[in-house]
Amino acid sequence: MIRVEIRKLMRRPRTWISIVLLCLLPAIVAVLLRVTHLGPRPGEGPAFLSAVLANGTLFPAAALGIVLPLFLPVAVAVIAGDAVAGEASVGTLRYLLTRPVGRTRVLVAKLVSVLVFLFVAVSAVAVTAYVIGTALFGSQPLATSLSGAPLTTAQVVQRTVVVVLYIAWSMIGVASVALLLSTITDSALGAAIGALAALVLSQVLVTLDAANAVKPYLPTRYWLSWVDLFRDPILWSDIERGVLVQGVYVVVLLGFAWANFMTKDITS
């Protein structure tokens, strides 16, 4: 069943278009930087963009910083929101379930295919950014970490790999919300928009002092903590918390999604 879901995902043009767009956006930024040499001042704009001018190997990190706040969550919400609701709206869900495929199995297969998409999308951004970054800005043997100490290229690559994993994991929260809504409504668009609304709410609250009490539990609170991976030594505490918070959201939301889907009358 998981294989079938991944095949379905791969045969949707939408999947590939969203990955291409995700890769294209940092490429545009890279070209503009290369042409103008006008990097944002250190500490301003997306992370690492100023450092990229000096060393292309840091561009994957910068690229992920560019797509993380909006484009990546939108893509994930659209794919995950479509997971169950999409099948319901074209009517194939009833045929899938009477095949029979167990409801739990449908949900797990959908989740796994969303995770595969996530991981492929984030990795694709990182890999294309590395190629573009080193081609346009060249690579230096040593990069400067945020703490000022130098990092070797091998270290940068290693840490970028961890960043890819962390960002993919951060997106699981969005995917879970979208998947939960996808089991509730028969409208794929509704599920995606609902998930994005939850996301925007979380991001608004993160910036709000009045929401200090709930801040540590917001799903987007630790999204940018991967930047700490480029400190020397690495500052793990926020990253660990980020992984944990996302994990709790995933378990709770998917639990609700499962409970709802198992007991739902399929009238689509």
Add this chain to the structure above:
Amino acid sequence: MIVTQGLTKRFGSVLAVDGIDLQVHPGDRYGFLGPNGSGKTTTVRMLLGLIFATSGSAEVMDQPVPHGLKHALPQIGALIEGPAAYPHLSGRTNLTLIDASGAGTSRRTRRARVDAALEQVGLAGAGRKPAKAYSLGMRQRLGLAAALLRQPQLLVLDEPTNGLDPQGIREIRDLLLAMNAAGTTLFVSSHLLAEVEQLCTRVGVLDRGRLVLQDDLATLRAPTGRVIVHTPDVAAAVGLLDGRVQERDGTRLVVRGLSAEDLVTLLVRDGLRVQEVMAERPTLEEVVLAVTGAGSDRIDSSGDER
């Protein structure tokens, strides 16, 4: 094959299906009839585990619904409220994906199964076109092909000939009859009475969620004991039959108390001409209309609006 006891489904305050006791025997060609909104689809969905019953119980192929269904469903082919397919994929790919979903089908024989199903429904040449380019009739055929993929022992079909032209209807009916002859039980839900009359051996009639009739078609359509005769010598015939004529309509007379052969003998002995004679049987339409009310898609201004 299908047995339900007091099967009931309530959606909020609406009682969609109200304590029905279905009995479908192995080998039956069962016609499930009823006006629009009478609860046919809800019942079918309950039988297949898509909707959970509020109360009552059901068994399908000796398995309790819904928990035993996973053992029964692999032997059931279903068409539920119209066919569905991924629009951007070809008919063949759609069938391949549905065949690959769920356990228990061998990958080696998949291509052969898909080819056979497409062949059976007459889509062998159109398997590569994307489903969104299909006509209504082709979509219907594709849905049937999906139901036939695993040589089901029970076919549950909701309006199987929807969107087909008369030739297509004939073709699909022949296919279903052949499958039934080979041992497949048919459960066909429809509001096309003529369709059911030609296909089915047994009918159940649903009206506002209640099963108001369930019997063999032969019993329901048994002769009424009256005889219909057409004769150009109407006046003479009425005089001769003396009070036995119950209805008179042009050259058509409805006569009670005489068998067809006795009636013909009587008329011919007196030199009256007979154009046509037959025993009166109720049509399925008459039977069904006698026990059902208007469908829920008709909403009159007064009375109970549901």
